[in-house]
Amino acid sequence: MRSSLRLLNLEAPTLQGSKTLYVCSVCRQETRPRPALARQFLRNSSTTPITERVRRKIWGTDSPPGLEDPYGGQSVLEKKFKKDQPEQRPQRTQEPDDGWRNIDEASAGVETAPSGEYEPATTWEGLARVGHLGRWTDFPASEVDEYTSFKSKKRLTKPNHHALAAHQAAVEICLMQSLNKPLASVCDVVEHQEPIFDLLWKCRIKPADGQWNGALVYPDEKAEQVLAYVFEQIGSQAQTESAAEDAAEADEAEPETVDPEAPRSLFFNKAHVRDKGYLRLSLADPATKFAFLKRFSQLTGHYFPDPVINSISSVREAIQYVGGELSLKSLKLDAKPQKLGPQLTASKTLQDLPNVKVFEKRQKRVDRDEELGRKKVIEAALRERGLIQ
């Protein structure tokens, strides 16, 4: 009997032992041995059993993992017919074609182990840990748990530092603009190495009418090439990696994030900016303004509130705000919105209208009573009853 038929007729083995059991004619017919030729004809000359084909279909491969016959060993009938047709069974062990096969064999060895060998675990020792039991605070921090601030932890207070930061940010954004790269990606590199910073520091900015395009003046040709090369790597990670290798070969300075723990000197001990042209740059373009203020905020550690960002229109104003010269009051941002009542009271249009009367305070029932003249009557009645003094 084929192994697949045992799914349908599990009592077939017992049939041999006891003749008293009734077996229907179909089952009897089914259990009857048939010639090999007829079987081949029946199943499109396929020798693989139906369970095997279903398994192959489920797994989507011609060599599915797991036992070929997961329902125990061979039956009595099968053993009997196996003697007649030893070549019918395909020898799967002879065709280990891929990795799955080995795994299957190994797992098949485990799975075919009798259930009596199962030993439940009494401790966690050796078991894979999945999830936690609520005490996640006791676990050590992983890499993703660490938080690094976008801004520098220290807020710069000195005006020359503000100027250096603004100059650096302006030069960087000019560079990105000339390279046609996303402006805000200059923030990917928190701090440049000293040679790069020197080159940036030597650059001058001469804007025409506050325009950023073409405002950058390089100190020399070599600096322009180096800076273009360095900033070409910023903004795209893949490029940065490949370029970093090239840079390493060329022994060029490359942008790298400075270890925040290491003691650092602010702007490499540069005291002042070399020119003040960057102050005239305009921040009218929202994209440029965002990129500049983001970089400037990152370098100086100062926070720009949204209303301030909205009201700032030039680099000079940004520096003034950071330096405290441009207060919220001067930007008229601290003024609370005027209430409707005083606004209407002060309205000249309404004052000129004779048939409109604006009350400074809310009109209540008492006011209505007084207007109609019955307030004095009510008060007199209350006083008469001793309810008011």
Next chain:
Amino acid sequence: MKRLQLQRWSSSVLSPRARTGGRLQQHLYYNLRRQSTVTPAAQAENEQLIDQQSSLLTTQTPGSPYSLPSPPVEAARESAKLAALHARLYLPTRLPLETLARCLVDSSADPNAKFNNESLSILGHDLLSHYTSEHLICTYPRLPLTVIFAAMYAYVGPKTLAAMTREWGVELAAVPGGEVDPGLLQFKRVVPGTDVNEEPAVATERPNEHRTSWRKSMTSRVVYDNEFGDPTEVKNIKGVPAEHASARFIRAVMGAIYLHAGRPAAKRFFEQHFLSRHLNISELFNFSQPARDLARLCARENFEPPVAKIISETGRKSRHPVFVVGIFSGQDKLGEGAGASLLEARSRAAVAALKGWYLYSPLNVRVPSAMEEEGAAPWKPVHVDLGEVIV
């Protein structure tokens, strides 16, 4: 007719507090007394009210608005209601808000004649009666006197004026006082529980008034009674009904317009607010025996005696017959009426003939007051009828 001296009137109305001499007011009061619209009892009560008011004035602090019986003059400029009313009525700009505020103060609220609307309302009352009566008589010269009285009441009666006050959007103050908004009509209300329908004290100069069984002729009402043909009533109740106060307010507005803006403006105001109200005068008639009245009328006018003739009929033997009857005087058909019976049709035809006679209206009506304008055309006497038929 002696003309009113407008300048003197205006100045007295415009700056009531500036003028200390109350000669004009006294004159007004004198007229009031002589017209005997106020009984001696009421007069005494009025004086008593003034005394009470003065005692109240002395007890309260002088600076507080509560000490005043009516809003101060300065408050008129502050009131939005008053300005809105002024604009709503499209009053002439020469009529100041202060006068309009004074029109809203009834004499029961402020007994001081310099601050209440009594003088203005008397003037306005006379003007309204004058304009309405001349309009009615000149437009319908043959109206019976009863219909004239009814039409007068419908045009300028207190109920109409009270309705106009409501239509103008004037609100009533609960209790008068100095703190009240000047845009509210202020008067002393009738105390709740007072019997308004009690026997009124009738003030007439009619002789033999005590003989209640004597018939009061309609013509005598022209002489002895008011312009509506009713005896002048003075009720001995404290306070004023809202209807009367509203009527006085409207009359005072009319008088104020006359004083401040002049006669043309007053006439325009009268036409726009009073004559524009629709009144179907033909519904005011009430004939008891129209056929007889018509016969007498024809006899008086030397017409041939009226003869009723069937013009057409249908369904005489049915349940709903209709007869169309015409009344003829000689060859002229005076009227025509339809009815379910011959008698009904005849009386309807007589009523139609009488209404056609009484409701005659000449073309190009001119009223006598039109002659007051500068450069008016020479007066052409209007048609004056003999009057109604007296049976």
